[in-house]
Amino acid sequence: MSGIRWHDRVFVVGGTGSGKSELLNYLFSGMSCQKMLLDTKPEFYIPDVAPVSRPGDIDWSAPVIHYRDLAANLGDYDEIFYEAHHRRNFLICCHEFADLCNDEPSRVPEWVRKSLRKGNVFGNGLLGGTQRPVGMPRQARTEAQHVIHMVPALDPEDEQIVARMMHMPVRELDRQLAEAAEISPDPEGRFSAVWYDRRAGETRILPPLPAEVRSQILVRRAVDLDAHEPATDPDDRVER
Numbered sequence: 173m174s175g176i177r178w179h180d181r182v183f184v185v186g187g188t189g190s191g192k193s194e195l196l197n198y199l200f201s202g203m204s205c206q207k208m209l210l211d212t213k214p215e216f217y218i219p220d221v222a223p224v225s226r227p228g229d230i231d232w233s234a235p236v237i238h239y240r241d242l243a244a245n246l247g248d249y250d251e252i253f254y255e256a257h258h259r260r261n262f263l264i265c266c267h268e269f270a271d272l273c274n275d276e277p278s279r280v281p282e283w284v285r286k287s288l289r290k291g292n293v294f295g296n297g298l299l300g301g302t303q304r305p306v307g308m309p310r311q312a313r314t315e316a317q318h319v320i321h322m323v324p325a326l327d328p329e330d331e332q333i334v335a336r337m338m339h340m341p342v343r344e345l346d347r348q349l350a351e352a353a354e355i356s357p358d359p360e361g362r363f364s365a366v367w368y369d370r371r372a373g374e375t376r377i378l379p380p381l382p383a384e385v386r387s388q389i390l391v392r393r394a395v396d397l398d399a400h401e402p403a404t405d406p407d408d409r410v411e412r
């Protein structure tokens with residue numbers, strides 16, 4: 173998607189199953205800088221990349237890092253963002269950005285906050301997704317270069333936050349979401365989006381990623397690989 177650079181802050185918002193992760197994984201795959209998938213659920217695997225689950229086990233020289241989080245510890249996120257912030261041209265992708273602050277937007281770990289505010293100065297980017305914009309770090313609302321809202325609309329509280337991030341009234345955002353829904357082959361209009369590009373000062377309608385593009389995505393879902401040890405095994409999960 174032209175206009176999105178690896179050092180931008182990009183936020184993809186939308187309800188469950190609206191296609192956020194597919195789009196984030198597509199964007200992540202296309203970035204040619206050093207990058208980390210911060211998999212907080214965890215739900216993905218990357219062929220030929222062994223996941224690690226403790227900050228101390230991360231090989232910071234690897235071109236692609238998969239951090240499969242099992243602890244949901246904000247201190248670990250702080251450590252990871254501290255290291256990442258002191259690098260150059262480093263991208264972090266996190267599919268549930270609200271996990272980085274345990275859904276408490278004003279209690280964001282120090283280095284997550286600093287990365288959001290200053291990371292782009294060092295060429296460091298963030299790709300974030302969320303179902304609940306109201307729960308994501310507050311700085312994410314003001315520092316985004318790109319905001320992508322998947323069809324359909326969210327609840328009014330979240331919708332208001334996203335409309336503000338996109339510098340448009342809620343009614344206009346709803347109108348554009350309806351327009352986006354119309355170009356999707358999905359009966360419910362899913363997988364289309366409204367994309368606000370702050371740098372260009374433009375809003376665009378984004379059609380669903382076609383199947384041939386989706387098949388090229390580097391990051392796969394753990395459930396898609398039978399031979400792979402499933403990352404979503406309930407026994408692996410830590411209660412939050």
Ligand SMILES: Nc1ncnc2c1ncn2[C@@H]1O[C@H](COP(=O)(O)OP(=O)(O)OP(=O)(O)O)[C@@H](O)[C@H]1O
Nearest residue numbers: 186187188189190191192193194195303363380381
């Ligand atoms: N462009 C698309 N065309 C067809 N199917 C898609 C498209 N994008 C996503 N999907 C499918 O829709 C389902 C949900 O997509 P995805 O996991 O990306 O949603 P999500 O918004 O991240 O959901 P969650 O909030 O649960 O994490 C997946 O099975 C995915 O393969």
Ligand SMILES: [Mg+2]
Nearest residue numbers: 192193194267
């Ligand atoms: Mg997802």
